[in-house]
Amino acid sequence: MTQNADKPTAVVASPSPHAQAAAALLFEQYDFQPVEEAEQVIALGGDGFLLQTLHDMLDRGRVCPVFGMNRGTVGFLMNEFRVEGLRERVNGAKQFRMAPLRMEAVTVSGETVVSHAINEVSLLRETRQSAWIEVSVNGRVVLPELVCDGILVATPAGSTAYNLSAQGPILPFGSKLVALTPISPFRPRRWRGALIPDDLHIGFRVLDPIKRPISAVADQREVRDVATVEVRVERERALPLLFDPWHALDERIATEQFAV
Known part of the structure; x- marks a missing residue:
């Protein structure tokens, strides 16, 4: 053929x-x-x-x-x-x-794990305790403390999957945006996410990784007990x-x- x-x-x-x-x-x-x-x-x-x-x-x-x-x-x-x-x-x-998205996660023990996602990178609480996460864009802190079940970064192709179920926006293909969408946010109550240009880096820092452990998932690949996560679009791949x-x-x- x-x-x-x-x-x-x-x-x-x-x-x-x-x-x-x-x-x-x-x-x-x-x-x-x-x-x-x-x-x-x-x-x-x-x-x-x-x-x-x-x-x-x-x-x-x-x-x-x-x-x-x-x-x-x-x-x-x-x-x-x-x-x-x-x-x-x-x-x-x-x-x-x-x-694809490139995820670089550093665990509490100091291990660095790099993985890729075609749909989304998500941070999810591992226990019944809510997650406390600091969010930054290009090194600037935009949310000092997000209290939630989790948060995700979705590509246009992935915006109709988990992102949509979490009430995130559908992104037109070729929009050069990613969706930053909280999962069951508790505080700030009125924040429902943001659209981020896909040439910027998004950073997450877990504020209490021992009491409130968080896992990072790139599509189906999970890294448990993360301390920080950096996400960016890898256009060259x-x-x-x-x-x-x-x-x-x-x-x-x-x-x-x-x-x-």
Whole structure:
């Protein structure tokens, strides 16, 4: 299977029976290459599996375009699954580049952990005690004390996920913004979040990490008992996603703003 200049293409599928059956159908009709040799990838599964595929690429340091086809539940980041005409669909797909968030967390014990997030980085209380967090932007303290269940930083692609459930705003794709959204804020009571230009750094300092421990989560990757967390957009590591022109990512996100 090829795209444009006969690019080698691989298929990856989630372990679910639904996705595995879809992969078997594709292998009956098309020739594919191993992931290590591919220049583009077809991912079969749900949104979670697509995020896992992109994270695997970031970890390997080798990124190539991904065309997802939905064999999961919601499939917000996926295209419709069809066997026929796949070569033509991938050839005519519209490419979007999503810059991930880079999270650098320092734990109470002094360990530094760097991870990436495509949807969001969230700070969450670990116990029944509320979290006390200082928030800064580009080194300037903007909230000396936020008392809450947590707080998150969401990309435009992730703004329709956990961020939206936390009453955060939906960000148009290409807006060059991230959403800073509190989770169940108690004080200040009227603060409901902020929109931050994506070229700024966002910092969090846990004010009482022993009595009120907090974990930091980059998509599904958790670091427990953090003391400080720095988040920024890493544009130089943008991830290319391929979409059918009639159902592209920017249109999906725009449509979500009017969902009821």
